[in-house]
Amino acid sequence: MSERILVCVAWPYANGPLHLGHVAGAYLPADIFARYHRTKGNEVAMVSGSDQHGTPITIKADLEGVKPAEIVARYHRVFLENWRKLGITWDLFTTTGTPNHAEVTHDIFLTLLKKGYIYKDTVSQPFCPKCQRYLPDRYVEGTCPFCAYTNARGDQCETCGKPLNPVDLIGIHCRICGSTPVFQNSEHFFLKLSAFNAQLLEWVKKQTHWRSNVLNFTQRYLEDGLKDRAITRDIEWGVSVPVAGFENKRIYVWFEAVIGYLSATREWAANQGKPEKWRDFWQKPDTKIYNFIGKDNIPFHCIIWPAMLMGYGGLNLPYDVPANEFLTIEGRKISTSRNWAVWLPDYLSRYDPDPLRYLLSINMPETSDTDFSWREFVRRNNDELVATYGNLAHRVLTFTYKNFDGAIPTPGQFDDDDKSILDLAKKTVETVDGLLYKCVFKESVRTAMSLAQQTNRYLDRKSPWRVIKQDWQASGTALYVAITVLSALSIILYPFLPFSSQKLWQYLGFKDAVQNGGWKLTTPPAGQKLQMPQPLFIKLDEKQVLEEESKRLGQPS
Ligand SMILES: [Zn+2]
């Protein structure tokens, strides 16, 4: 029975390159999940795009003295290039700047307005007397009233994750000139979140399959009580407000960015020449929608977006929101202003994608923060990818290629040792299936690697390279068993290590894409011609990597 899965991934602000925190937080787990479901033969759409609105973009444009559209175009190109190199397989990666997105946003806005879930009110907005302008969201900074973080922004505190309004900030100041703003009245639209408090709480309590950190955070948040939020801003860059008298205002970026999941699905469907296809994903109740995000986005995806969907009516709510915690770098919190980050374009210009995908998978910040260090990167590459998995594949394939006419040997009778390792391979395929289905990534990749370790031990016991001199058949049987395990590994590691899995699949003599093999233990046919194998991974020089990288991290770029 095939399933329908919609993978919705956080929209990155197109105001700068992405770093490893973003990759580990949302993009890599989403891609692993989408690849897994595609291999299972399920109907998958994975969508997102560049978030081109909001003050993060205009602040960057102001700093460079260019138009916001120029910033957006630049980083959207960088994103697309990075996705290709890292192997993030979008069905659509669009932007929030399309006419389609504006149209879908207006429809949701006007429907909620008509139903009374959006209302007009006067709000006191910070206005900078020196800059002579309103200061929405990130144009102001101050101390967070909840956790006392001193550089909290006007839209959200990046330390405790609580959404904020500028008026909440203690010691508020203009980020452009440092002046203390005055508050002036301005008319805005509000989303009546308070109307959904009870309904959301009831819904969230039923989501027992959610990660406990996501569930607990959301439940506590709802129990504290929801306040209505202003969803328009005094700015010129963004989706227009479809109401007369609001020509100089724009829809708040957060209100419209989450609508992007819906508008992107519609755009994707239209691109397929099936403009009504989006309805399968958003209106059929058997579709499962997953939102892959970092933990700072939990309030928007577990509360605000579901409230908007409840108010609009007739559309599927998220099935799961597997939000990840944060990645630290060399033991310290990522800080883009201090350049304490590993930038994705930099990484991809120096190393292969699979070793990063591997480390960020086996060390994924699923339920607590985890740390990235270059020492661990080199160690896991050399000890696990090269010495355990890569070496298993390489010694089996080169020896078979040389001694069995470049083809998979015909096995003799299996003994208990053969049977038990084949059985382990079959069980591992099933175990990883069950784990990935529940978005448990770290344990999946550990389980897969443990099969590689067990198979190395099996080969040490069987020693086909020594046995071949006396018993050609026994050697061929052991190699056949190892080759069968390798085919299992290429499939279960494919969502994590797509590039090396595809190579291995071809070395095993298969001609198609590894994901066509399906999520099962495929027994490669005896006699199938192998392809001349090459090493799957390259050993890294620890000293050289550490020296190189220490010149970059935390240094002015
Ligand atoms: Zn805070």
Ligand SMILES: [Zn+2]
């Ligand atoms: Zn100012």
